[in-house]
Amino acid sequence: MIAEHAPAVTERLTPADLDRAAALLRAGALVAFPTETVYGLGADATDDAAVAAIFEAKARPRFNPLIIHVIDEAAARRLVRFDERAAQLAQRFWPGPLSLVLPRAADCPVSLLASAGLDSLALRIPAHPLPRALIRAVGRPIAAPSANRSGRVSPTTAEHVLDELDGRIAAVLDGGPCRVGIESTVLDLTGPRPRLLRPGGVGAEALEEAIGPLERGDATDAAAPRSPGMMESHYAPSLPLRLGATKAEPTEALLAFGPRAPRGAKEVRWLSRRGDLVEAAAHLFAALRALDRLEFSAIAVMPIPEHGLGLAINDRLRRAAAPRP
Ligand code: AMP
Ligand code: MG
Secondary structure (H helix, E strand, C coil): CHHHHCCCCCEEECHHHHHHHHHHHHCCCCEEECCCCCCEEEEECCCHHHHHHHHHHHCCCCCCCCEEECCCHHHHHCCECCCHHHHHHHHHHCCCCEEEEEEECCCCCCCHHHHCCCCEEEEECCCCHHHHHHHHHHCCCEECCECCCCCCCCCCCHHHHHHHHCCCCCEEECCCCCCCCCCCEEEECCCCCCEEEECCCCCHHHHHHHHCCCEECCHHHCCCCCCHHHCCCCCCCCCCEECCCCCCCCCCEEEEECCCCCCCCCEEEEEECCCCHHHHHHHHHHHHHHHCCCCCCCEEECCCCCCCHHHHHHHHHHHHHCCCC
């Protein structure tokens, strides 16, 4: 799959080539760029296929939600629902190395894959002038996880990015070494108590000074025991999922993959008719949501190959299919 989607060579761009970088992003290509924290691997956050390509380039075995980079608070407010805490923190720490996780707005145009199917979105406003100019030129929110392969350390120079991703992304914008060098602090504001999901460039004490005590760690650490399917706060359909389906019942909805689908399902949605895993990843969360309706007895899911992005798709499907109370 990699060879089919990735460009043969990665362009090395300088700040003078900003328009080129913006044009590539607008066309759905992947462009790495510096921020004050680390180099990010950017894609148009509103383009499902471009976001899917991020996961493919990073060779991630799982979908995890990505941080969305915007130009200012007004742009942020178009994507998520702000509350008083968010307003306080934005005023004090944006632009800067703080990512806020907030509920997606009803008409949020950001790809569901960028929030890994969650109802929330992590947002950040970078302070570095280069990504700021780039976001402005693109005119859309930009999804950007760290520009390294899965499981490797975050890159703080363009050289590091090329070591990891040369030939897998369209371009890297070289702005020299990153100033902060560690990732942004990630703060979850979707619950009644703010929760520190990842320590980073803005200290927890500074946040507590602004909005009071924080809870720490992942929401999955919470005391209430939950079944495996619920272990992550990820979206799971309310209908049962039947994986590896080669036939479909007349009461079922069918999530199809590849040119030939079994007949007989009440409704069919294709992840990818041509059997393309990047396209399938791009459609996954929207398709699950579209089929998750009470008029069906279950969602039957055709087998998805266990390679490339198929690993992350199957990981997600297996967790959605796990028994729940
Ligand atoms: P990276 O992509 O390497 O910059 O890391 C992004 C971090 O933000 C990861 O730890 C994600 O799990 C976290 N994150 C991003 N979006 C969300 C979200 N909607 N809910 C919870 N955590 C998030
Ligand atoms: Mg990372």
